[in-house]
Each structure stands twice: as C-alpha cells, then as structure tokens.
Amino acid sequence: MRILYRFIIVYSLCVALQAQSSVDTSSSEPLQxxxxxxxxxxxxxxxxxxxxxxxxxxxxxxxxxxxxRNIEIYFNALEVQLSSVVDPYAEAKFLFSFGKDSLNxxxxxxxxxxxxxxxSLPNSVQATLGKFKPxxxxxxxxxxxxxxxxxxxxMIKNYFGDEGLFMEGLSMSFLIPNxxxxxxxxxxxxxxxxxxxxxxxxxxNRLLTTAQLNTFLDLSDNSTLGIGxxxxxxxxxxxxxxxxxxxxxTYKWKPVQFNTYHxxxxxxxxxxxxxxxxxxxxxxxxxxxxxxxxxxxxxxFLGTRFDYAGLPMSETMDERRVTVLLRLQPTEFQVFALExxxxxxxxxxxxxxxxxxxxxxxxxxAAHAY
Amino acid sequence: xxxxxxxxxxxxxxxxxHAQLKIVTTIPDLKSIAEYIGGDRVNVFSIATGYQNPHFxxxxxxYILKLSKADIFITVGLDLxxxxxxxxxxxxRNQRIQKGGDGYVDASTNIPLLQxxxxxxxxxxxxxIYGNPHYWLDPLNGKIIAQTIAATLSRLDxxxxxxxxxxxxxxxxxxxxxxxxWEGKLTRFKNTKVIAYHNEWPYxxxxxxxxxxxxxxxxxxxxxxxxxxxxxISIMKSEQISIIINSPYFMSESADLVAxxxxxxxxxxxxxxxxxxxxxxxxxxxxxxxxxxxxxxQ
Numbered sequence: 001m002r003i004l005y006r007f008i009i010v011y012s013l014c015v016a017l018q019a020q021s022s023v024d025t026s027s028s029e030p031l032q033x034x035x036x037x038x039x040x041x042x043x044x045x046x047x048x049x050x051x052x053x054x055x056x057x058x059x060x061x062x063x064x065x066x067x068x069r070n071i072e073i074y075f076n077a078l079e080v081q082l083s084s085v086v087d088p089y090a091e092a093k094f095l096f097s098f099g100k101d102s103l104n105x106x107x108x109x110x111x112x113x114x115x116x117x118x119x120s121l122p123n124s125v126q127a128t129l130g131k132f133k134p135x136x137x138x139x140x141x142x143x144x145x146x147x148x149x150x151x152x153x154x155m156i157k158n159y160f161g162d163e164g165l166f167m168e169g170l171s172m173s174f175l176i177p178n179x180x181x182x183x184x185x186x187x188x189x190x191x192x193x194x195x196x197x198x199x200x201x202x203x204x205n206r207l208l209t210t211a212q213l214n215t216f217l218d219l220s221d222n223s224t225l226g227i228g229x230x231x232x233x234x235x236x237x238x239x240x241x242x243x244x245x246x247x248x249x250t251y252k253w254k255p256v257q258f259n260t261y262h263x264x265x266x267x268x269x270x271x272x273x274x275x276x277x278x279x280x281x282x283x284x285x286x287x288x289x290x291x292x293x294x295x296x297x298x299x300x301f302l303g304t305r306f307d308y309a310g311l312p313m314s315e316t317m318d319e320r321r322v323t324v325l326l327r328l329q330p331t332e333f334q335v336f337a338l339e340x341x342x343x344x345x346x347x348x349x350x351x352x353x354x355x356x357x358x359x360x361x362x363x364x365x366a367a368h369a370y
Numbered sequence: 371x372x373x374x375x376x377x378x379x380x381x382x383x384x385x386x387x388h389a390q391l392k393i394v395t396t397i398p399d400l401k402s403i404a405e406y407i408g409g410d411r412v413n414v415f416s417i418a419t420g421y422q423n424p425h426f427x428x429x430x431x432x433y434i435l436k437l438s439k440a441d442i443f444i445t446v447g448l449d450l451x452x453x454x455x456x457x458x459x460x461x462x463r464n465q466r467i468q469k470g471g472d473g474y475v476d477a478s479t480n481i482p483l484l485q486x487x488x489x490x491x492x493x494x495x496x497x498x499i500y501g502n503p504h505y506w507l508d509p510l511n512g513k514i515i516a517q518t519i520a521a522t523l524s525r526l527d528x529x530x531x532x533x534x535x536x537x538x539x540x541x542x543x544x545x546x547x548x549x550x551x552w553e554g555k556l557t558r559f560k561n562t563k564v565i566a567y568h569n570e571w572p573y574x575x576x577x578x579x580x581x582x583x584x585x586x587x588x589x590x591x592x593x594x595x596x597x598x599x600x601x602x603i604s605i606m607k608s609e610q611i612s613i614i615i616n617s618p619y620f621m622s623e624s625a626d627l628v629a630x631x632x633x634x635x636x637x638x639x640x641x642x643x644x645x646x647x648x649x650x651x652x653x654x655x656x657x658x659x660x661x662x663x664x665x666x667x668q
Contacts, residue, residue, distance in 0.1 A: 088470060091460060120465035124438055175438055175463065183431040216431040221419070224430060254428060257421045257619055298593055331592070332453075333492065362492075368457070370429050 051084035051092075054363035056145045064353040074100055076357075079112070079145060081365060089120045095143070112143070112166065124175035131168045135187040135212040136232045137269050138248040140164045146368050148265070148293050148303060150339050150357045154321050155271055155287025155309040159198040159244070166194040167208050183216040198242050198273060198312040199234040206241070208234035224370075226250040240276035242312065247271075263295040275312045285310030293325070301327040317347045335359040391527055394433075394440040394467075396451050397424050398643040399506045400477055400515065402652040404444060406541045407520045411530050417458075420644025423619040424450055425496070425591075429457040442522060443467035447478040450503035475522050477515045481505045484572045495589030507641070508573035509545050509552070509656055516541050548653055552660045553578065559667050565602055565634075566615040567594075567625060570641060574659070583611060586624050594624040606632040613637055613666050618645045637666040 058076040077099040085091045095113035100106070115130035133141050140156060144163065151157065156164050169191010176184040193199040193208035212230035219225055230246040248269040255262060270288035277283055287309035295301050303325035310318045321343040328336045341353045390413040395401045401416035408414070415436050418427050424446065437443060437458055445455060459468060466473040483501030490499045505511045520538040524531040560579035567586045575582050584605055588598040605611065612634045616625045618641065625636040639659045640649050649658050 085469070088465065088468065117460070119460065119463075119468055121463065124463045126461070126463050175435065181435065183435045185431070214431075218430065218432050224432075226431075256419055258621060259428065260423060260426050260619070261621060370431060370457075 049084075051082045052364035054081045054361055054365035055079070056081075056359060056361040056365065058145055059358045059360075060150070060355065062353055062355040064351055066349060066351050074105075076100055077144070079143065081113075085119070086116065090116050090118050092116050112163075124177070126173045128171040128173075129169070131166060132171060132189075134165055134167045134189040134191075134193075134208070134210045134232075135171065135173075136165060136210045136230045136244065137246040137271060138226070138228055138250060138267070139269060142368070145359050145361070148291065148301070148327070149305055149323060149325050150337050150355050153269070153287075153289035153291075153305065153309075154307040154319055154343075155269070155289060158287060158309045158311055158319070159271065159273065160196040165196060165199070167191045169207070183214075185214045187212045187214070193234045195237075198236065198244070198275065200237045200239075202235040202239065204235070204239065206235040206239075208232070212246075222255050223251065223253045226252075236275055236312070238277055240278070242273065242275045244271055244273045261295070261298050263293075265291070265293045267291050273310075273312055277313075283313055283315050285312055285315060299329050301325070301329070303327070317345075319343060319345045333361050391441045391523065392439055393442040393444060394436050395444040396427075396446055396455060397506070399512075399652055399655065400444045400446070400519075402643045403512060403516050403541070404442075404519050406652070407516055407534055407537045408523055409533060409537055411527060411533065412523070416644075418642070420640065420642040420649065421618040421646075422642075423617075424642070425453065427451070427454045429454040431461075433458050434461045437462035437467060438464050440464060440467050440473065441526060442473040442475060444475040444477055444519065446503055446506070447476040448483070448500040448503035448505075449498050472526065473522070475518060477518055478503070478505060479518050480514050481511050484576060485569075495587070496591030502569065502572050504570040504641070505573050507571065508577040509549050509652075510577065511573060512652055513542050513545050544653065548656065549577075552656055555660050555664055556580075559663070562613070562667060563609055563611045564613040564615055565606060565611055565628070567617055567620045570617065571615060571639075574639075578660070578663075580663070582615075583609060586614070586628065599624060599628055602628055603631045606634055613663075615639055617641050635666050637662050639663070 056079045064070045083093040117128040171189040173187040189210045210232045217225045228248040232244040236242040250267045253264040268290040275283045289307045291305040293303035305323040307321040337357045339355045343351045393414040398416040401414045485502040586594040616638045
C-alpha cells in the first residue's frame with residue numbers, strides 16, 4: 001500500500017512538473033505566508049458566551065442482495081449539538097437529531113442528549129443528570145457519527161436498537177484512589193430506559209440501573225489497555241426484569257511521535273442477557289463482537305469486525321456477521337466509509353451488503369472520550 | 371493524649387511544610403520553565419512529549435488522573451490544544467484547574483502574538499483564530515511565560531515568593547545572555563530564505579531573522595499535495611533556497627522528495643524540549659535549533 005501511495009505521489013508530481021514547465025513562473029500564486037505579521041497583545045480575545053455549536057450530516061447508500069428494493073440512497077441523519085460551561089460548577093450539552101425513518105422515509109426530530117454535568121463536586125465525584133447514553137458496554141457510549149464502522153455492532157442493535165440505549169435519569173461517577181496510580185472509575189446510572197428490544201420504558205416504578213467499572217492501563221508510551229465490566233437491570237416489555245452483564249477489552253497502539261500517521265485498535269465486547277418472561281421462567285442469550293482497525297496512512301484506515309448476537313426474547317435465534325471496512329478521512333471534518341457485510345441469520349436467509357457513508361461536520365464539536 | 375498529638379504533629383509537619391505544588395503542563399517547554407521558576411517547590415508533569423504533535427494528543431484517562439490531583443494546570447492556549455484539553459479538563463473533577471480557577475494558567479497571557487487572522491474559514495485549513503500559537507519558540511516569549519508562572523506560584527504559595535522571584539531573575543538573565551549568543555551565531559545568515567513543512571516557526575523566524583518563504587502543507591494542517599510540492603520545487607529553484615525545515619512528528623517523505631529534486635537539505639528542528647535526548651531544557655532547545663541551522667547553512 002505504501003509503495004502504491006508513493007507511486008501515485010511521484011506520478012502526480014511528474015505530471016504536475018511537466019505541466020508547470022510550460023507555465024510562466026513569474027505569475028505564480030501568492031505565497032501562503034502573505035498575511036501581515038502583526039504583533040498584538042491586546043486585541044486577540046473575542047469574548048463570547050455563545051455555546052459551541054456543531055452540525056454533523058450522515059449520508060448513506062447501500063446495495064443488498066435481498067429484497068425487492070435493494071438499492072438505498074438516503075440522507076440518514078443530521079445531528080445538531082450545543083454545548084457550553086453553564087457556570088463554574090457545571091457544563092451542559094444538548095444534541096438534537098433529525099433522522100430518517102427507514103420504513104416510511106419521513107424525517108422526524110428527536111432529542112438524543114440533554115445533560116447537566118458537574119465540574120466541581122468533592123472527592124473525585126462527577127454527576128450528570130438529564131437524558132444520556134447509559135454506561136453499559138463501551139460502544140454504547142458513542143454516537144453513530146463517532147463509530148469506526150458504519151453501524152453499531154449487532155449485539156447493540158439486537159438488544160438496544162439501531163442507535164443504542166438511551167435513558168433519562170442520574171449518573172454518578174467516582175475515581176477510585178489507588179496506590180498504583182491506575183485510572184479506575186466507577187459509574188452508576190439510575191433512571192428510565194428508552195423502549196428497546198431488551199428493555200421498556202415501563203408503566204410501574206421499576207427503574208433502569210447500570211453500573212460500570214473501568215480500568216485503564218498505560219502499557220507503554222505507545223499502547224494502552226482498557227478493561228470494563230458493566231451490569232444492567234431494567235424492566236422489559238413483559239413488565240418483568242431483564243438483567244445483563246457486559247465485558248469490554250480495548251487495546252490501542254499509536255506511536256506517540258507519528259500518531260497522526262499510524263494506529264491500531266483491537267476492541268472486543270460481550271454481553272450476557274437474562275430476560276424474565278414469567279414467574280420462574282426466563283430466556284438467556286448472548287452477544288459479542290471483536291474488531292480490528294489499522295491506520296495505514298494519515299488518511300486511510302482498514303478494519304474488520306466479527307459479530308455474533310442472539311435476541312433478547314429467544315434462546316435459539318442468532319446472527320453472525322463479518323464486516324470489512326475501508327475508511328478515508330481527508331480531514332477530521334469529513335469521513336468516508338465503505339463497508340462490505342455478510343450477515344448469516346439462522347432465522348432468515350443470508351444477506352450480502354455493500355454500504356457507503358459520508359460524515360461531514362461544521363462548527364465546534366467537543367472531542368470524544370478516549 | 372497530648373503526647374500522641376505532638377507525635378502526630380511531628381510526623382506530619384515536614385509533609386506540610388515541604389508539600390510541593392503539583393503542576394500539569396500541556397507541553398514540555400512549559401514544564402521546563404515551570405521547573406526553573408518553581409525549583410524544589412514544584413512537581414511538574416507534561417502531558418505531551420517533545421517529539422509529539424501538540425495539536426493531536428490522545429486524551430488518555432491516565433492524564434485525567436494527573437489532572438484530578440493537580441494544583442496548577444498550564445496550557446499554551448490560543449486553541450492549540452482545543453482537540454484534547456477540554457475533554458480532559460471536563461473529566462478531571464478538579465475545580466482549581468478549570469478555566470477561571472486559581473490554578474488555571476494560560477501561558478499566552480501578555481504574549482505579543484503573530485499572525486492574528488482577520489477572517490476565519492475552515493477552507494483555509496487549521497487556522498488559529500487568536501493568532502499563531504507556537505509562541506514559545508521565541509526565547510523572549512519564554513521570559514513572559516516565566517513571569518506568568520512566577521505570578522501564579524507566588525499567589526498559590528506566598529511563603530516562597532522570594533524564592534520564585536529569585537529564580538525568575540536567574541532565568542531572565544540567562545535568557546538575555548543566551549539570546550545574544552544565539553543571535554550572534556545566526557547574524558551572518560539573517561534573511562536566509564527557507565521552506566518549512568508547517569506554519570509553526572513564525573516566532574523563531576521573527577527572532578532569528580530567517581525568512582520562511584512557503585510551506586510543504588498547501589494549507590495549515592492539510593498534508594502536502596503533488597501540486598504544492600511542485601510549486602515548492604519551482605520556488606526553491608528560482609529563489610535558490612536550499613533548506614527545508616521539518617518537525618520531529620512529520621514524516622520526512624515529502625521534504626526528502628523536494629530535497630532530491632532541488633539539491634536542498636532537510637533540517638529537522640526541535641519544536642519542544644525532549645524532541646531529542648540531548649534537549650533537556652528550554653535553553654537546550656534553542657542551542658540545538660541554532661546549531662542545526664548553522665550546520666545546514668554552512
């Protein structure tokens with residue numbers, strides 16, 4: 001790949017040099033550094049209390065080998081985010097989504113995130129209240145535009161839907177002091193779940209509770225390991241409990257000196273689910289995925305993901321999926337992804353699918369968590 | 371009972387009197403200056419290394435741990451670290467070092483800035499709206515940074531104000547002495563034209579009299595393109611430029627390609643303390659860069 005890349009550069013250079021030789025160099029473009037150098041200590045600050053505002057578009061096309069309508073071209077969603085520090089004690093974030101309904105094609109607006117997060121509670125405690133993505137599994141924390149692959153892993157889709165799990169309530173996190181100077185965080189969320197295949201908003205007072213323990217290790221300057229254990233308890237559509245356990249493992253390698261050129265990520269997660277269906281009876285199911293992603297050049301990423309997931313209400317139905325990804329990032333504000341997927345479901349025919357996604361953002365969007 | 375209280379006081383008294391201020395800086399240059407001013411009164415940790423691009427640092431959770439315990443946080447500011455510092459500070463759970471807090475230090479305070487844009491558009495690449503943020507590469511700005519740090523240390527640890535003032539005086543005098551030496555070495559080569567990879571040298575250029583004619587990046591933050599490299603080759607040939615300045619965290623393929631086509635030399639200058647093993651302090655940084663340029667020109 002590197003050889004191909006070099007060849008393209010050298011070839012383009014030769015062509016451009018040839019073209020340049022016939023051009024009058026005296027009429028070359030103005031130099032980049034033509035801006036006047038203005039030493040100035042006083043006039044640089046532009047005070048503003050406006051929040052950071054960003055808009056992110058998500059356009060998709062796909063071709064699948066099944067169904068009467070197997071070519072899709074659509075604008076999937078627009079996300080608008082506002083975020084700012086509220087006062088010395090807290091920050092707030094609001095995320096609105098204008099998404100396309102995959103069944104009727106209409107767009108509808110929805111509130112995805114609305115949070116108030118403390119900045120100054122004592123004893124390394126941080127509290128968040130509002131609507132947010134609960135701390136169960138690592139990948140559920142992400143929004144679709146921040147995913148490495150085009151779609152969430154199958155286990156998230158099967159248990160929590162296409163966008164992952166949301167809840168309204170309170171979240172408390174705490175940094176665990178330890179003598180090894182290792183980052184360890186406990187997060188507990190309590191509130192009401194959105195309605196998903198595994199969980200229901202509920203009509204009674206039974207709430208959704210989650211707990212997560214995150215441990216993070218710097219293996220070297222260039223590599224890190226994150227380990228997470230999480231648990232969840234909530235009410236399902238049968239007004240009985242669904243209990244889930246999650247485990248995540250993330251290894252990242254990024255050479256500090258050339259961290260914008262090369263990187264490697266291996267991430268694996270698994271969830272175990274027990275859905276109570278009636279007094280004394282329950283359904284057990286399981287989901288997992290493992291992904292590998294390698295950055296081969298500054299703008300090019302290659303990845304693959306292996307998925308397995310059951311369904312919350314079935315012990316026999318499951319899906320296996322293999323995904324291969326090519327991602328191109330001209331800048332951090334534009335991402336183009338091309339995926340090939342093969343899904344094998346034991347309750348339906350196999351599906352081959354090719355998908356393309358373009359993500360493009362404007363404005364100021366806060367950095368995502370590591 | 372009194373005996374036990376006295377014993378406890380004796381045990382903890384040394385800890386109280388010798389407790390160092392914990393400082394976290396974003397780049398090692400600020401760490402070096404903070405150590406000169408704070409001396410044995412401070413314990414300083416830098417998040418970025420000297421050979422790392424300070425625009426793109428991964429906000430690892432282990433940095434959150436450091437920040438959660440910090441008394442002082444020193445940032446370059448001017449949006450240089452906008453991609454990673456807000457994420458770390460918001461998770462640090464430490465009010466002291468939040469923007470506006472007693473321990474939050476923006477090292478760009480009072481710095482005379484260069485290249486403040488009159489209009490901002492992402493079509494122009496990674497433009498810094500407050501001005502070029504690589505100001506620590508002018509040693510005279512190092513003196514201003516040192517004053518800002520000394521003022522903060524004196525405010526938070528007034529009992530050692532005299533020590534901080536004395537250290538500031540020593541640092542300032544050393545800068546004044548060294549700058550004569552550095553300028554003296556480069557004076558013969560004033561207005562030497564050079565090409566740079568990224569627009570991060572205006573303060574160095576301004577201080578030492580080099581003239582940066584153009585950049586390998588077509589726009590700040592946009593990797594070199596074939597047409598830009600062609601243009602640079604043409605400029606280097608027509609203006610007889612023989613030096614291309616690279617930085618430790620940019621791969622040298624593009625610079626090497628241009629050098630091969632023009633007979634020029636690629637000089638990798640240090641952008642920060644720690645860029646090489648020999649650069650252990652803020653003074654070493656300029657010693658190294660001045661020597662590298664001298665060697666390349668001669």
